[in-house]
Structure formats: C-alpha cells, structure tokens
Amino acid sequence: MKVKIKDKDFDIFLTDKEIETAVSTLAKKINTDYTDKDPLLVAVLNGSFIFCADLIRHLNFDPEISFTKLASYQGSESTGKVNELIGLTEDIKGRHILIVEDIIDTGNTLEKIIKILNEKEVASVEIVSLLFKSEVYKKKTPVRYFGLDIPNKFVIGYGLDYDGRGRSLRHIYQIAEG
Numbered sequence: 555m556k557v558k559i560k561d562k563d564f565d566i567f568l569t570d571k572e573i574e575t576a577v578s579t580l581a582k583k584i585n586t587d588y589t590d591k592d593p594l595l596v597a598v599l600n601g602s603f604i605f606c607a608d609l610i611r612h613l614n615f616d617p618e619i620s621f622t623k624l625a626s627y628q629g630s631e632s633t634g635k636v637n638e639l640i641g642l643t644e645d646i647k648g649r650h651i652l653i654v655e656d657i658i659d660t661g662n663t664l665e666k667i668i669k670i671l672n673e674k675e676v677a678s679v680e681i682v683s684l685l686f687k688s689e690v691y692k693k694k695t696p697v698r699y700f701g702l703d704i705p706n707k708f709v710i711g712y713g714l715d716y717d718g719r720g721r722s723l724r725h726i727y728q729i730a731e732g
C-alpha cells in the first residue's frame with residue numbers, strides 16, 4: 555500500500571493492527587507501574603493526540619491529562635534562548651509525570667521538556683513514546699516506555715505529519731526510497 559502526500563511517496567510501514575498491539579502492550583506496562591501513582595499524563599502536541607487518545611482507553615485507571623507544546627523564545631542577553639511549555643497550567647509539584655510523545659528522534663525536544671518539568675519539582679518523570687528512533691537518539695535519559703524501535707526514516711500517519719498532512723491516516727507509512 556502506498557500514499558502520496560504533497561510531493562512525497564510513502565510505503566506502508568505499520569498497520570493499524572500492529573499499532574493497536576503496540577499501544578496495548580505499552581498500556582499494560584503502565585498499568586502495572588502506575589495504578590497507585592495517579593500520574594499526570596502530559597501529551598506533547600501536535601503529533602501525539604491520536605496515540606494519547608488510544609493509550610488512555612487501554613489504561614485500567616482514569617488519568618488526568620494535560621496537552622502541551624514546547625515553545626522557544628529569545629530571553630534577555632544573559633538567559634539566551636528560553637524554552638516554555640505552553641498550556642501546562644496544572645500545579646505539577648510533587649506529581650508523577652508521564653510525557654506522552656508520538657516519536658522520539660534525537661531527543662532534543664524531550665530533553666528540554668524534562669528540564670522544565672524537573673524545575674517544577676515533580677516527583678518523577680518518565681517518557682512513553684509510541685515510536686523510538688534509537689539509532690539517532692543522543693541523550694542519556696532512558697526512554698522507559700516505547701512501543702516500537704524504528705529505523706531512521708521519516709514516518710507519517712496516526713497523528714504524525716508531513717508538512718501538516720497525513721495525520722488522519724490509520725496506518726503508519728515510511729518515506730519511499732529514491
């Protein structure tokens with residue numbers, strides 16, 4: 555199966571059935587580790603919205619969820635670039651945080667998010683990501699919960715986009731060679 559989004563061709567990579575299995579396996583691990591912790595799920599927009607929606611419906615507890623986006627702006631000369639989590643208005647001090655991501659690539663985004671969360675004196679922070687490109691991941695922070703370790707190729711579908719399109723695709727597609 556192939557799809558074309560704008561100027562690029564994509565081949566099927568993971569079917570909706572395979573995604574569903576990965577989500578349910580992840581949810582089982584989180585159920586085991588978090589039932590008694592009342593975690594706050596922090597889903598990183600935009601890509602993670604579909605994964606988050608499916609994941610929470612596989613959990614055996616009813617979690618609080620917040621949606622956030624990482625924004626960077628220029629601070630004063632002494633502070634340089636400042637990162638901020640837009641939309642995270644909950645008082646998160648002392649909470650167990652589960653960051654929900656669609657995909658972890660180099661880990662740059664993730665590292666900034668974790669730094670901001672730790673400054674707010676949270677009890678713990680772990681990451682749950684559907685996809686993980688472990689061959690390009692450069693950071694020390696372990697990605698505790700991931701669904702599938704995938705090769706370093708651009709993917710779309712199931713929330714992931716190419717130039718804003720492709721998010722509604724039920725399967726995940728990988729950019730075609732050549």
Ligand code: XMP
Nearest residue numbers: 657658659660661662663707708709714715
């Ligand atoms: P880093 O490198 O900071 O990347 O871990 C994080 C963000 O980059 C986006 N990303 C992708 N988006 N297909 C996408 O649609 C991909 O293959 C891909 N790789 C990285 C994504 O938003 C992720 O949160």
Ligand code: MG
Nearest residue numbers: 600601602656
């Ligand atoms: Mg993302």
